Amino acid sequence: MKDEFVTLAQELHDGIAQDLVGLGFSIDNAISNSADPSTRTELRAVRFSITEIIEKVRIEIHRLRELGPSQVRFTPAYSYELNRVFNEILRNVEQHSKxxxxxxxxxxxxxxxxxxxxxxxxxxxxxxxxxxxxxxxxxxxxxxxxxxxxxxxxxxxxxxxxx
Structure with a gap:
Protein backbone atom coordinates (compact mmCIF):
# COMPACT_ATOMS: atom_id res chain seq x y z
CA MET A 1 0.00 0.00 0.00
CA LYS A 2 2.81 2.42 0.83
CA ASP A 3 4.37 1.96 -2.60
CA GLU A 4 1.02 2.89 -4.17
CA PHE A 5 1.02 6.20 -2.29
CA VAL A 6 4.53 6.97 -3.48
CA THR A 7 3.59 6.05 -7.06
CA LEU A 8 0.50 8.26 -6.89
CA ALA A 9 2.56 11.13 -5.48
CA GLN A 10 5.08 10.76 -8.31
CA GLU A 11 2.30 10.67 -10.91
CA LEU A 12 0.78 13.82 -9.43
CA HIS A 13 4.18 15.52 -9.48
CA ASP A 14 5.12 14.47 -13.00
CA GLY A 15 1.60 14.89 -14.36
CA ILE A 16 -0.80 17.47 -12.96
CA ALA A 17 1.77 19.53 -11.07
CA GLN A 18 4.08 19.84 -14.07
CA ASP A 19 1.13 20.60 -16.36
CA LEU A 20 0.15 23.44 -14.04
CA VAL A 21 3.74 24.73 -14.01
CA GLY A 22 3.76 24.64 -17.82
CA LEU A 23 0.45 26.50 -17.90
CA GLY A 24 1.95 29.07 -15.55
CA PHE A 25 4.89 29.59 -17.92
CA SER A 26 2.43 30.08 -20.79
CA ILE A 27 0.52 32.69 -18.82
CA ASP A 28 3.78 34.42 -17.86
CA ASN A 29 4.59 34.59 -21.57
CA ALA A 30 1.12 35.94 -22.39
CA ILE A 31 1.53 38.62 -19.71
CA SER A 32 4.87 39.66 -21.19
CA ASN A 33 3.41 39.84 -24.69
CA SER A 34 0.21 41.69 -23.80
CA ALA A 35 0.12 45.43 -24.34
CA ASP A 36 -3.31 45.86 -22.73
CA PRO A 37 -3.03 46.73 -19.01
CA SER A 38 -6.42 45.25 -18.11
CA THR A 39 -5.57 41.98 -19.86
CA ARG A 40 -2.26 41.86 -18.02
CA THR A 41 -4.06 42.42 -14.72
CA GLU A 42 -6.52 39.61 -15.44
CA LEU A 43 -3.71 37.28 -16.51
CA ARG A 44 -1.80 38.07 -13.31
CA ALA A 45 -4.89 37.09 -11.28
CA VAL A 46 -5.12 33.80 -13.18
CA ARG A 47 -1.39 33.24 -12.66
CA PHE A 48 -1.78 33.84 -8.94
CA SER A 49 -4.62 31.29 -8.80
CA ILE A 50 -2.52 28.73 -10.63
CA THR A 51 0.33 29.30 -8.18
CA GLU A 52 -2.05 28.68 -5.27
CA ILE A 53 -3.32 25.47 -6.90
CA ILE A 54 0.25 24.29 -7.50
CA GLU A 55 1.02 24.82 -3.82
CA LYS A 56 -2.06 22.82 -2.80
CA VAL A 57 -1.07 19.98 -5.13
CA ARG A 58 2.45 20.02 -3.69
CA ILE A 59 1.07 19.77 -0.16
CA GLU A 60 -0.98 16.74 -1.20
CA ILE A 61 2.07 15.21 -2.88
CA HIS A 62 4.00 15.63 0.37
CA ARG A 63 1.19 14.00 2.33
CA LEU A 64 1.10 11.04 -0.03
CA ARG A 65 4.85 10.63 0.16
CA GLU A 66 4.69 10.69 3.95
CA LEU A 67 2.36 7.71 3.77
CA GLY A 68 4.93 5.93 1.60
CA PRO A 69 8.25 4.32 2.54
CA SER A 70 10.20 6.05 5.25
CA GLN A 71 12.34 8.74 3.63
CA VAL A 72 13.40 12.17 4.69
CA ARG A 73 10.60 14.45 3.52
CA PHE A 74 9.48 17.88 4.61
CA THR A 75 6.09 17.93 6.22
CA PRO A 76 3.61 20.44 4.77
CA ALA A 77 4.01 22.55 7.92
CA TYR A 78 7.81 22.51 7.58
CA SER A 79 7.59 23.45 3.88
CA TYR A 80 5.15 26.22 4.71
CA GLU A 81 7.48 27.69 7.34
CA LEU A 82 10.49 27.50 5.01
CA ASN A 83 8.48 29.32 2.33
CA ARG A 84 7.58 32.02 4.85
CA VAL A 85 11.24 32.41 5.85
CA PHE A 86 12.35 32.81 2.23
CA ASN A 87 9.47 35.18 1.43
CA GLU A 88 10.41 37.39 4.39
CA ILE A 89 14.07 37.43 3.35
CA LEU A 90 13.08 38.49 -0.17
CA ARG A 91 10.64 41.09 1.15
CA ASN A 92 13.42 42.61 3.27
CA VAL A 93 15.77 42.74 0.27
CA GLU A 94 13.10 44.45 -1.80
CA GLN A 95 11.99 46.96 0.82
CA HIS A 96 15.15 47.82 2.70
CA SER A 97 18.40 46.85 1.01
CA LYS A 98 18.65 49.11 -2.06
Whole structure:
Protein backbone atom coordinates (compact mmCIF):
# COMPACT_ATOMS: atom_id res chain seq x y z
CA MET A 1 0.00 0.00 0.00
CA LYS A 2 2.81 2.42 0.83
CA ASP A 3 4.37 1.96 -2.60
CA GLU A 4 1.02 2.89 -4.17
CA PHE A 5 1.02 6.20 -2.29
CA VAL A 6 4.53 6.97 -3.48
CA THR A 7 3.59 6.05 -7.06
CA LEU A 8 0.50 8.26 -6.89
CA ALA A 9 2.56 11.13 -5.48
CA GLN A 10 5.08 10.76 -8.31
CA GLU A 11 2.30 10.67 -10.91
CA LEU A 12 0.78 13.82 -9.43
CA HIS A 13 4.18 15.52 -9.48
CA ASP A 14 5.12 14.47 -13.00
CA GLY A 15 1.60 14.89 -14.36
CA ILE A 16 -0.80 17.47 -12.96
CA ALA A 17 1.77 19.53 -11.07
CA GLN A 18 4.08 19.84 -14.07
CA ASP A 19 1.13 20.60 -16.36
CA LEU A 20 0.15 23.44 -14.04
CA VAL A 21 3.74 24.73 -14.01
CA GLY A 22 3.76 24.64 -17.82
CA LEU A 23 0.45 26.50 -17.90
CA GLY A 24 1.95 29.07 -15.55
CA PHE A 25 4.89 29.59 -17.92
CA SER A 26 2.43 30.08 -20.79
CA ILE A 27 0.52 32.69 -18.82
CA ASP A 28 3.78 34.42 -17.86
CA ASN A 29 4.59 34.59 -21.57
CA ALA A 30 1.12 35.94 -22.39
CA ILE A 31 1.53 38.62 -19.71
CA SER A 32 4.87 39.66 -21.19
CA ASN A 33 3.41 39.84 -24.69
CA SER A 34 0.21 41.69 -23.80
CA ALA A 35 0.12 45.43 -24.34
CA ASP A 36 -3.31 45.86 -22.73
CA PRO A 37 -3.03 46.73 -19.01
CA SER A 38 -6.42 45.25 -18.11
CA THR A 39 -5.57 41.98 -19.86
CA ARG A 40 -2.26 41.86 -18.02
CA THR A 41 -4.06 42.42 -14.72
CA GLU A 42 -6.52 39.61 -15.44
CA LEU A 43 -3.71 37.28 -16.51
CA ARG A 44 -1.80 38.07 -13.31
CA ALA A 45 -4.89 37.09 -11.28
CA VAL A 46 -5.12 33.80 -13.18
CA ARG A 47 -1.39 33.24 -12.66
CA PHE A 48 -1.78 33.84 -8.94
CA SER A 49 -4.62 31.29 -8.80
CA ILE A 50 -2.52 28.73 -10.63
CA THR A 51 0.33 29.30 -8.18
CA GLU A 52 -2.05 28.68 -5.27
CA ILE A 53 -3.32 25.47 -6.90
CA ILE A 54 0.25 24.29 -7.50
CA GLU A 55 1.02 24.82 -3.82
CA LYS A 56 -2.06 22.82 -2.80
CA VAL A 57 -1.07 19.98 -5.13
CA ARG A 58 2.45 20.02 -3.69
CA ILE A 59 1.07 19.77 -0.16
CA GLU A 60 -0.98 16.74 -1.20
CA ILE A 61 2.07 15.21 -2.88
CA HIS A 62 4.00 15.63 0.37
CA ARG A 63 1.19 14.00 2.33
CA LEU A 64 1.10 11.04 -0.03
CA ARG A 65 4.85 10.63 0.16
CA GLU A 66 4.69 10.69 3.95
CA LEU A 67 2.36 7.71 3.77
CA GLY A 68 4.93 5.93 1.60
CA PRO A 69 8.25 4.32 2.54
CA SER A 70 10.20 6.05 5.25
CA GLN A 71 12.34 8.74 3.63
CA VAL A 72 13.40 12.17 4.69
CA ARG A 73 10.60 14.45 3.52
CA PHE A 74 9.48 17.88 4.61
CA THR A 75 6.09 17.93 6.22
CA PRO A 76 3.61 20.44 4.77
CA ALA A 77 4.01 22.55 7.92
CA TYR A 78 7.81 22.51 7.58
CA SER A 79 7.59 23.45 3.88
CA TYR A 80 5.15 26.22 4.71
CA GLU A 81 7.48 27.69 7.34
CA LEU A 82 10.49 27.50 5.01
CA ASN A 83 8.48 29.32 2.33
CA ARG A 84 7.58 32.02 4.85
CA VAL A 85 11.24 32.41 5.85
CA PHE A 86 12.35 32.81 2.23
CA ASN A 87 9.47 35.18 1.43
CA GLU A 88 10.41 37.39 4.39
CA ILE A 89 14.07 37.43 3.35
CA LEU A 90 13.08 38.49 -0.17
CA ARG A 91 10.64 41.09 1.15
CA ASN A 92 13.42 42.61 3.27
CA VAL A 93 15.77 42.74 0.27
CA GLU A 94 13.10 44.45 -1.80
CA GLN A 95 11.99 46.96 0.82
CA HIS A 96 15.15 47.82 2.70
CA SER A 97 18.40 46.85 1.01
CA LYS A 98 18.65 49.11 -2.06
CA UNK A 99 20.50 46.18 -3.61
CA UNK A 100 21.15 45.91 -7.35
CA UNK A 101 21.64 42.14 -7.35
CA UNK A 102 20.47 39.12 -5.42
CA UNK A 103 22.35 35.86 -4.91
CA UNK A 104 20.69 32.79 -3.43
CA UNK A 105 22.51 29.55 -2.74
CA UNK A 106 20.93 26.39 -1.40
CA UNK A 107 23.19 23.47 -0.59
CA UNK A 108 22.49 20.10 0.97
CA UNK A 109 24.61 17.23 2.21
CA UNK A 110 22.57 14.53 0.49
CA UNK A 111 23.59 11.97 -2.11
CA UNK A 112 23.59 14.34 -5.08
CA UNK A 113 22.00 13.34 -8.34
CA UNK A 114 20.41 16.66 -9.27
CA UNK A 115 20.00 15.99 -12.97
CA UNK A 116 17.28 16.61 -15.51
CA UNK A 117 14.85 13.72 -15.68
CA UNK A 118 12.52 13.02 -18.58
CA UNK A 119 9.03 14.25 -17.73
CA UNK A 120 10.25 16.36 -14.80
CA UNK A 121 10.66 20.10 -15.09
CA UNK A 122 11.93 21.05 -11.63
CA UNK A 123 15.47 22.10 -12.53
CA UNK A 124 14.41 23.30 -15.97
CA UNK A 125 11.70 25.41 -14.36
CA UNK A 126 14.22 26.98 -11.99
CA UNK A 127 16.59 27.78 -14.86
CA UNK A 128 13.82 29.22 -17.05
CA UNK A 129 12.48 31.44 -14.28
CA UNK A 130 15.96 32.73 -13.41
CA UNK A 131 16.67 33.36 -17.11
CA UNK A 132 13.39 35.30 -17.40
CA UNK A 133 14.75 37.52 -14.64
CA UNK A 134 17.99 37.98 -16.62
CA UNK A 135 19.86 35.91 -14.05
CA UNK A 136 22.20 32.95 -14.02
CA UNK A 137 21.89 29.50 -12.47
CA UNK A 138 24.68 27.19 -11.34
CA UNK A 139 23.86 23.61 -10.37
CA UNK A 140 26.56 21.38 -8.90
CA UNK A 141 25.83 17.87 -7.71
CA UNK A 142 28.02 15.00 -6.60
CA UNK A 143 27.95 12.17 -4.07
CA UNK A 144 28.36 14.70 -1.24
CA UNK A 145 25.25 16.72 -2.06
CA UNK A 146 23.84 19.35 -4.34
CA UNK A 147 24.40 23.09 -4.56
CA UNK A 148 22.15 25.40 -6.54
CA UNK A 149 23.17 29.04 -6.84
CA UNK A 150 21.28 31.77 -8.62
CA UNK A 151 22.31 35.35 -9.30
CA UNK A 152 19.67 37.86 -10.36
CA UNK A 153 19.99 41.56 -11.16
CA UNK A 154 17.44 43.69 -9.30
CA UNK A 155 16.54 46.33 -11.86
CA UNK A 156 13.02 47.30 -10.80
CA UNK A 157 12.68 49.52 -13.88
CA UNK A 158 13.29 46.66 -16.34
CA UNK A 159 10.13 46.63 -18.46
CA UNK A 160 10.98 43.23 -19.96
CA UNK A 161 10.29 41.64 -16.57
CA UNK A 162 6.63 41.83 -15.66
CA UNK A 163 5.99 42.36 -11.98
Missing amino acids: ATALSITVADNGIGGAIEKKGSFGLTGIQERVKALHGETLIESDQNGTRIAINIPLDKNDSSIDS
